[in-house]
Amino acid sequence: MPISVSHSESVNIQFEKSFSLEKVRSALDNFEGCKVIDERIDGGYSTPLEAEGKDETFISRIREDKTIKNGLNLWIVSDNLLRGAALNAVEIAETLIKNNFYGK
Amino acid sequence: MNIAIVGATGNVGRKTLEVLEKKELPFDNLYLVASSKSEGQKIIFKGKDHEVLNLENFDFSKVKIAFFAAGKKISEKFAEKAAKHCLVIDNSSFFRMDPDVPLIVPQVNSSHLDQIKKNIIANPNCSTAQLVIACKPLHDLFVIKRIVVSTYQSVSGGGKAPMDELIEQTKLVLDGKNVKSKNFTKQIAFNAIPHIDVFADDGYTKEELKMSKETKKNFR
Numbered sequence: 001m002p003i004s005v006s007h008s009e010s011v012n013i014q015f016e017k018s019f020s021l022e023k024v025r026s027a028l029d030n031f032e033g034c035k036v037i038d039e040r041i042d043g044g045y046s047t048p049l050e051a052e053g054k055d056e057t058f059i060s061r062i063r064e065d066k067t068i069k070n071g072l073n074l075w076i077v078s079d080n081l082l083r084g085a086a087l088n089a090v091e092i093a094e095t096l097i098k099n100n101f102y103g104k
Numbered sequence: 105m106n107i108a109i110v111g112a113t114g115n116v117g118r119k120t121l122e123v124l125e126k127k128e129l130p131f132d133n134l135y136l137v138a139s140s141k142s143e144g145q146k147i148i149f150k151g152k153d154h155e156v157l158n159l160e161n162f163d164f165s166k167v168k169i170a171f172f173a174a175g176k177k178i179s180e181k182f183a184e185k186a187a188k189h190c191l192v193i194d195n196s197s198f199f200r201m202d203p204d205v206p207l208i209v210p211q212v213n214s215s216h217l218d219q220i221k222k223n224i225i226a227n228p229n230c231s232t233a234q235l236v237i238a239c240k241p242l243h244d245l246f247v248i249k250r251i252v253v254s255t256y257q258s259v260s261g262g263g264k265a266p267m268d269e270l271i272e273q274t275k276l277v278l279d280g281k282n283v284k285s286k287n288f289t290k291q292i293a294f295n296a297i298p299h300i301d302v303f304a305d306d307g308y309t310k311e312e313l314k315m316s317k318e319t320k321k322n323f324r
């Protein structure tokens with residue numbers, strides 16, 4: 001896309017189990033590194049420009065896919081140089097240090 | 105403890121510097137490494153000048169952790185040698201599907217970190233990383249059966265050169281001039297290209313196959 005930074009994803013998920021949108025929302029919002037921006041009004045979603053420079057992965061447009069069983073649609077946006085690269089790599093290093101390099 | 109960044113002058117390398125400036129990672133010295141082209145160039149980190157060193161003669165025994173962000177070919181050629189002396193965290197795709205290399209998003213599968221065999225840890229593809237971090241809490245609760253994903257990726261995923269070219273092309277178009285693409289298969293300004301990485305026999309591209317394989321490895 002003619003966009004400098006941040007990747008966007010339109011995602012369709014089918015689950016084994018049934019779900020509620022409320023639980024989906026709270027599970028996403030409470031997960032470290034994720035943030036829900038989903039207001040169902042004009043502009044109530046995240047865009048690549050707004051995700052640029054941010055550590056979080058943003059989840060918007062959370063809605064049920066009623067054409068399949070246990071189906072969900074999402075819009076996921078994140079700074080590709082952070083979660084997709086630099087931030088993730090540094091967080092791996094932090095995890096290693098915290099755990100004394102797992103004895104290595 | 106010392107740290108090195110290989111590819112420190114590139115998009116991912118410079119971002120890694122920014123992240124390290126913000127975080128409280130406890131290290132002593134930082135070595136910035138790139139190609140001979142950048143040797144001697146100065147980069148400021150935490151207010152201090154750091155000279156860029158040449159990868160060809162960098163001694164990895166000086167560091168405990170080396171971040172690799174210089175592309176697949178460089179990782180292929182240098183990462184295993186470096187891993188004899190230090191832990192390598194690799195941004196390229198080269199080791200991602202190696203069964204002896206954990207593929208990690210810390211919030212998702214840090215438990216795989218106790219299976220480090222080659223002293224190399226791989227960072228997933230950028231599109232995979234953001235997909236799995238959002239899918240993980242949902243998979244834990246409702247068990248994912250199938251994912252269909254379309255990605256709309258920015259040009260920085262291809263490195264600094266394509267990022268600069270988007271700006272150049274946009275200016276040319278606005279000035280009513282002709283555009284000839286260098287880093288893209290078609291004009292990228294005011295357009296959308298349905299293709300990243302090389303085509304496989306079945307019509308998919310490697311980027312698409314990477315996402316599907318890496319997601320499964322991450323969730324294993």
Ligand SMILES: NC(=O)c1ccc[n+]([C@@H]2O[C@H](COP(=O)([O-])OP(=O)(O)OC[C@H]3O[C@@H](n4cnc5c(N)ncnc54)[C@H](OP(=O)(O)O)[C@@H]3O)[C@@H](O)[C@H]2O)c1
Pocket residue numbers: 080081084085086110111112113114115116117137138139140141142143159172173174175176178195196197227228229230231260261262263264265
């Ligand atoms: N999933 C992820 O984590 C993710 C996301 C985005 C990118 N990446 C990967 O990260 C890597 C770097 O991407 P980028 O976007 O930062 O690319 P980039 O902006 O083109 O930067 C490339 C870097 O590699 C260095 N380099 C090139 N040839 C070299 C050589 N022969 N010896 C030593 N250093 C050399 C360059 O140094 P000079 O300036 O000296 O040429 C530069 O620092 C790629 O493997 C890319 O696929 C991964």
